[in-house]
Amino acid sequence: MSQVIDAPPGPAATPSGSTPTGTPPSDTTPHPPSGTPSPAELAARHGLSVSGARPTLPAYVAQLWRRRHFITAFATAKLTAQYSQAKLGQVWQVMTPLLNAAVYYFIFGVLMNTRHGVEDFVPFLVTGVFVFTFTQQSVMAGTRAISGNLGLVRALHFPRAALPVSFALQQLQQLLFSMCALVVILLAFGVPPTPAWVLVVPVLILQFTFNTGLALIMARMGSRTPDIAQLMPFVLRTWMYTSGVMWSIEKVVAGRDIPGFVKVLLECNPAALYIDLMRFALIDSFHASQLPDHVWAWALGWALLAGVGGFIYFWKAEETYGRG
Incomplete structure (x- = not known):
């Protein structure tokens, strides 16, 4: 006959991970010794920062300025390589805008007769084509x-702007090459050099600032949505047709009953402003009366709005470029 032996009295069994009733659970989480600095404090002490973090705006501008030689060399190299495979090489830098101007002259000047009432139509047209192409190509490249x-963005650390x-x-x-051809055209069609030619410099500075701002804006948008590059040629073509490249805005506005706000939009269109200012500087038959009111203020305003606004807009997404 088996005998049952009672176990000696002791603490009651408890579920795994728990303690007897009335006894608080012990904290097994390791804590750093008192006085040990946190990871953030250690990083700050040793000058460490988050990889790829966006710098402050002044620091970003300083970084960009330190790389000005790289920017210039990169731009020159891209321009030189653009026609490196063509037999005529860099001649195409001048031939391409000239051929565009010839096509526009035949279609708009001859077939559509937009040259009627416009003095020095060929210099007028070529100037418009060259100046608008500067903006058009800057936007597309941006x-x-x-x-x-x-590949370059992910391999090297530099300000993406x-x-x-x-x-x-x-x-x-590229425009400076084209301007050399434009001077020859002006002289060939009897347009004499005048002191107003010095105005070309401030016009180019304002337009370059404006174009750079647009390139920065489009660069951020294109980095997120590459399909924008397929849409932009249609947008730019529409912009060109409304910018007075092949026809005189002043003649069209004066000869038609156009609503006031449409007239303002046409005259204050930034592309049209820079084209008209360049025509005023280079073509003696293009008078100040053909310019819209406060044209220099408008040109400066557009340059600052696009240049400064575009730079800040691009900088705000600095840490996102090349990721994803």
Whole structure:
């Protein structure tokens, strides 16, 4: 007959991980010794920062200025390589805008007769084509500045604004080549040099600032939505047709019953402003009376709005470029 042996009295069994009733659970989480600095304090003590974090705006401007030689060299290299595979090479830098002007002259000047009532129509047209092409190509290049250079963006650490700025600078260099051809055209069509030609310098500075701001804006938008690059040619073509490149805004506005707000939109269109200012500087038959009121104030305002606003807009997304 088996005998049952009672176990000696002791503490009651408790579930795993718990303690007897009335006894508080012990905290097993390790704590650093008193006085040990936190990771943030250690990083600050040793000058460490978050990788890829957006710097302050003044620091960002300083970084960009320190890389000004890289921006200039990169723009020049891109311009030189643009026609490196063509037999005529850099000649195409002048031939391309001239051929565009010839096509526009045939279609608009001859077939549509927009040259009627416009003095020195060929210099008028070529100036408009060259100046608008500067803006057009800056916008297109800016759209692909980040999305088209992801390898460079992900491999090297540098202020990303250097890319759209360098592409705008490349287009300025392209325009300077075209301006050499424009001077020859002006002289060939009997347009004499005048002291007003010095106004070309401030006009180019204002337009370059405006174009750079647009390139920065489009670079941020294009980095998130690459499909914008497919849409922009249609937008830019519409912009060109409303900017007085092939026709005189002043003649059209004066000869038609156009609502007041449409007239203001046409005359204060930034592309049209820079084109008219360049025509006023270079063509002696283009008089100040053909310019809209307060034209220099409008041109400066557009340059500051696009340049400063575009730079800040691009800087705010600095840490996102090349990720994803």
